[in-house]
Amino acid sequence: MDNKYVIEVNNLRKSYGDHLVLKDISFHVSQGEVLSIIGSSGSGKSTLLRAINQLETIEGGEVIICGDTLCNNDNLVLTNEQKRKIQLHNGLVFQDFNLFPHMSILRNITEALIYVLKKDKEEANEIALNLLDKMGLKDRALSYPSQLSGGQKQRVSIARALALKPNVLWFDEPTSALDPELTGEILKVIKDLAKEKMTMVVVTHEMAFAKEISDRVIFMDDGIIAEKGTAEEVFDNPQNPRTKQFLQRF
């Protein structure tokens, strides 16, 4: 990859009807770094993550993912095939897991390996079992999602995203749907991934956690990036009054 950034976003815009939810967002993510996106509900942080993962349409601006342009201001039109290829640079872990309830845990992970990456079944199973082992869930491979706790489900969903070897792993409030006592196990998994230099973007409400794992932090407020900097800069010495106000609540 000749591009120095894994993710590059310039002047991204998005609105729902008349309401501008993302106004002129620009940021980048470098290889191996952990970026946290914080901000209150409705600040646009989830929308931003969803837009870059093609779950929301983008109205304007430029998004470049691993050197591939997802959108620019020149009316770029991509085929579905091209869009899917770009999406595979990203892995996404949802807030409410979105595991496939009718598939076993193993199958949840192997489905994309087999049908998207065209791996044979044995290889796919091996990859999936290794990841489940890493997540401490090897013995649950043949269970179904409904038989797992929330924390276990989220670990499966992380394994499912990792199986496709994404360049960037995105987390959309990965602990928000979990009971407080289960958040720890997920945060530990993310910390371990950070140690392995996995590039990650984490939208989160867990401030202590964000401070601990992030190389850089973006604070979003009302559709704009109100403040960005290293974790120390943003958490210990915020410049923007809105950031100060927001962080005081924690």
Next chain:
Amino acid sequence: MKQLLIPMLEGTLVSIKIFFFTLLFALPLGLVVAQAKQSRFWIVRKIINIYIMIMRGTPLILQLIFVYFAPYYIFKTSFDRLNAAIIAYVINYAAYFAEIYRGGIQSIDKGQYEAGKVLGFTKAHTFFHVIFPQVIKEIIPAMGNEVITLVKDTALAQTIGVAEVFRVAKTASAREFSTMPLFIAGVFYFIMNAVVSKIFDRIEKKLGYYD
């Protein structure tokens, strides 16, 4: 007795034939209609809505008569009675099935589509491997009801002269001054539906491997 049983058996086969062919064509057609109802082209949605309104808003018996006689008046030719009956059942039942599918499809969380998308599945793969299997589980009880109704509705084919079991029984009953043939026909419907219920119970159990 033999004189009664053989025609009744033949009638039974005709009823079963109507039943199977209706399911064979109406089940997939219903899915197509359900998808078309959510088409992004308003004209398609409009046509589908009118079709469903007519199918559910008029008696099946009238639709049978229409399918059998209308081509004769328009094209001076008509379908064979049994085929006409099957066509009428298929287009009628497809409309009901479509509504059942639609309910099932709408009950699936949109996160399932999103998960498919971020994993790089094609839309078709997401639909057939992620959404549809869950839809089936969701709609089995409603489908069971509808299919049981279909068994009994096959009796209406007699309106256009199809020699299904009820018509055969009625004829035999008049000829022999006996209600026995009608009773036998009743037993046929009952057994047929017992089998249908059993099959649906099995499917429901089989799909109960997950919540």
